[in-house]
Amino acid sequence: MEIEVKKLNQQKKYNGTFSFLYEADDDLVTIPFAKFAEAVKTEGAYEILEDLKVHIQANVTFTVTGLCTRCMEPAEAQVTTTIDEVFLTQDDGESYTYQKGVIDLTEAVRDAILDAMPFKLLCREDCPGIEYDE
Numbered sequence: 001m002e003i004e005v006k007k008l009n010q011q012k013k014y015n016g017t018f019s020f021l022y023e024a025d026d027d028l029v030t031i032p033f034a035k036f037a038e039a040v041k042t043e044g045a046y047e048i049l050e051d052l053k054v055h056i057q058a059n060v061t062f063t064v065t066g067l068c069t070r071c072m073e074p075a076e077a078q079v080t081t082t083i084d085e086v087f088l089t090q091d092d093g094e095s096y097t098y099q100k101g102v103i104d105l106t107e108a109v110r111d112a113i114l115d116a117m118p119f120k121l122l123c124r125e126d127c128p129g130i131e132y133d134e
């Protein structure tokens with residue numbers, strides 16, 4: 001998931017869009033017994049600003065599959081979250097940075113996934129849980 005800022009800047013492509021598929025590690029899924037159903041999709045736009053600062057806005061969409069936390073039947077959740085960050089060439093202590101003219105979005109995408117990870121999976125919103133026979 002790389003954006004070649006130096007090259008784009010030389011080509012005067014100061015604005016543009018990108019789309020990446022990312023095979024994320026299942027250790028990003030903090031829900032018990034769940035994993036990614038498919039590659040994480042990141043689609044967005046960049047804008048190269050002064051001093052080679054780069055504004056990145058993207059939607060990150062992932063699907064988690066596993067077991068319903070209440071009834072243990074199969075369950076799935078699709079989550080879309082956003083990245084809205086300015087990447088700098090020099091570290092200011094809080095922004096993302098990039099080196100050698102190339103932005104690697106992996107860290108920002110992983111952070112976005114972790115922030116948006118649901119706490120549980122439900123097979124349906126009103127799942128009553130395991131129903132025991134009396």
Ligand SMILES: [Zn+2]
Pocket residue numbers: 068069070071072073122123124127128129
């Ligand atoms: Zn359920």
